[in-house]
Amino acid sequence: MNKRQLSAQTTRRKLITAGLELIKEKGFDAINVEDITRKAGVAKGSFYTYFKRKEDIVLDISRAPFGEIAEELQNMKKMELIERLTHYFHRFMECVESCGINVCRQWTKDVLDPNNVPDNKDGQKWKYDFEMLKSILEDAISNGELKKDTPAELLTHIIISELYGMMTCWCMSDGKFEPLEWTHKFCKIQLRPILQKYLN
Amino acid sequence: MNKRQLSAQTTRRKLITAGLELIKEKGFDAINVEDITRKAGVAKGSFYTYFKRKEDIVLDISRAPFGEIAEELQNMKKMELIERLTHYFHRFMECVESCGINVCRQWTKDVLDPNNVPDNKDGQKWKYDFEMLKSILEDAISNGELKKDTPAELLTHIIISELYGMMTCWCMSDGKFEPLEWTHKFCKIQLRPILQKYLN
DNA sequence: ATTATTCATTGACTTTTAGTCAAATATTAC
DNA sequence: GTAATATTTGACTAAAAGTCAATGAATAAT
Numbered sequence: 001m002n003k004r005q006l007s008a009q010t011t012r013r014k015l016i017t018a019g020l021e022l023i024k025e026k027g028f029d030a031i032n033v034e035d036i037t038r039k040a041g042v043a044k045g046s047f048y049t050y051f052k053r054k055e056d057i058v059l060d061i062s063r064a065p066f067g068e069i070a071e072e073l074q075n076m077k078k079m080e081l082i083e084r085l086t087h088y089f090h091r092f093m094e095c096v097e098s099c100g101i102n103v104c105r106q107w108t109k110d111v112l113d114p115n116n117v118p119d120n121k122d123g124q125k126w127k128y129d130f131e132m133l134k135s136i137l138e139d140a141i142s143n144g145e146l147k148k149d150t151p152a153e154l155l156t157h158i159i160i161s162e163l164y165g166m167m168t169c170w171c172m173s174d175g176k177f178e179p180l181e182w183t184h185k186f187c188k189i190q191l192r193p194i195l196q197k198y199l200n
Numbered sequence: 201m202n203k204r205q206l207s208a209q210t211t212r213r214k215l216i217t218a219g220l221e222l223i224k225e226k227g228f229d230a231i232n233v234e235d236i237t238r239k240a241g242v243a244k245g246s247f248y249t250y251f252k253r254k255e256d257i258v259l260d261i262s263r264a265p266f267g268e269i270a271e272e273l274q275n276m277k278k279m280e281l282i283e284r285l286t287h288y289f290h291r292f293m294e295c296v297e298s299c300g301i302n303v304c305r306q307w308t309k310d311v312l313d314p315n316n317v318p319d320n321k322d323g324q325k326w327k328y329d330f331e332m333l334k335s336i337l338e339d340a341i342s343n344g345e346l347k348k349d350t351p352a353e354l355l356t357h358i359i360i361s362e363l364y365g366m367m368t369c370w371c372m373s374d375g376k377f378e379p380l381e382w383t384h385k386f387c388k389i390q391l392r393p394i395l396q397k398y399l400n
Numbered sequence: 401a402t403t404a405t406t407c408a409t410t411g412a413c414t415t416t417t418a419g420t421c422a423a424a425t426a427t428t429a430c
Numbered sequence: 431g432t433a434a435t436a437t438t439t440g441a442c443t444a445a446a447a448g449t450c451a452a453t454g455a456a457t458a459a460t
Contacts, residue, residue: 004427004436011437027313032417043439048419105312112305112371113227157369157377158389164372165365169357171312172364177357189358193393203456207408232446243410248448405458414449420442429434 012050014040016064019057020103028058028106055110062107063128065095070132081140082195085159086187088133092163093170093183101171108168133159150198162190212250214240216264219257220303228258228306255310262307263328265295270332281340282395285359286387288333292363293370293383301371308368333359350398362390 001009018039022031033054037044051057069091076084096104134156140146166186170179201209218239222231233254237244251257269291276284296304334356340346366386370377 002428007437034417045420045439046437049437054418101312105309108312108368109305109309112301112308112368157373158386160372161365161369161386162362163365164368165361165363168308168312168364168368169361172360173357186358186361189394190390194389204407211408233448234446245410245449246408249408254447403460410453416447418445425438427436
């Protein structure tokens with residue numbers, strides 16, 4: 001990495017860090033781009049070098065921690081399906097907690113918007129989660145843990161709705177539940193009945 | 201109702217109708233207050249007579265159809281718990297569908313925000329759903345359908361997360377599922393396992 | 401019936417902020 | 431050493447949120 005790339009990366013990170021802190025504290029709508037750049041110690045114009053629109057920083061803020069989870073799951077291919085899913089739910093909820101309610105609510109909004117496709121080349125949005133969960137199910141199908149005729153796509157939709165439901169609920173309750181305990185309860189009650197029908 | 205009250209109600213309704221149509225069509229962020237007032241045929245200033253902030257209209261837009269559901273459920277007190285819940289889920293999803301993805305996504309965002317308390321006196325936000333579901337459970341407890349020691353509040357949180365999960369999922373899939381069929385599948389798989397432990 | 405008061409309505413105005421862009425500066429390539 | 435390229439900058443523009451004093455019609459008071 002040369003000096004230019006390093007500088008660019010540093011500036012980008014400064015913006016993301018400043019953005020995360022400010023959004024956590026005050027919420028996305030209550031801050032403006034200059035608040036972020038001031039806190040990051042760069043000029044306003046630099047923001048738009050890295051993000052096309054104000055909102056685009058949110059996906060980057062939230063994708064950072066979520067990105068790590070994907071790797072982990074690759075190293076868990078031998079685990080049982082429900083264990084892998086539960087792990088995913090746990091880690092997802094940890095991210096939700098560390099990002100805080102204000103980040104999550106903006107992120108949820110962005111993720112729901114079919115038109116909101118940021119133009120950085122790795123901007124895959126929620127499909128990221130979807131594809132990850134789907135591949136977990138597909139692994140289980142080829143393992144023989146799930147029946148061959150399991151409708152992986154439909155099941156993924158149902159499972160991801162549990163995931164987002166869990167997050168939404170946690171945010172709505174204003175963080176009053178201990179997130180890991182909550183997740184544990186959730187997975188225990190919810191995941192098995194969904195899969196039951198398709199388990200070998 | 202005198203002429204003044206009538207005029208006020210008419211203006212408010214015009215704004216809500218115009219707002220709903222525009223948000224459905226273009227999304228909340230893509231329209232401005234003047235678009236709404238122009239379509240409603242009133243002056244810009246009138247908007248702020250009825251809504252303190254631009255966003256406040258969204259809760260009113262979405263609350264209108266949701267409000268009706270509450271009444272219906274009052275007339276279903278004798279039905280079985282799961283039937284009542286399923287009915288609620290169905291009607292909720294009908295509202296989601298008729299409001300459309302753009303309204304829902306803004307609504308979800310507003311509902312997630314603990315600070316977003318509109319100052320019209322009946323602005324109860326999502327607690328509306330919460331209290332309604334909770335009272336359904338409480339009815340079932342006093343009916344004897346659920347055990348006396350059922351943790352109504354916790355269960356309500358879990359059930360409402362299913363509801364929002366369902367909606368979020370439907371929005372994310374860009375409305376590709378037929379909503380009622382989707383709801384049916386959802387309730388069938390999800391509701392009973394949640395309640396099982398507490399049913400008498 | 402007349403006058404005073406109240407309140408919805410208006411649109412020009414202020415303020416805020418998202419987003420642009422040309423110039424300056426630093427780095428890399430040739 | 432010079433040309434090409436990329437990052438950084440902040441003044442500037444454009445757009446839209448939100449304000450407010452003036453207007454006039456409806457209602458209440460005398």
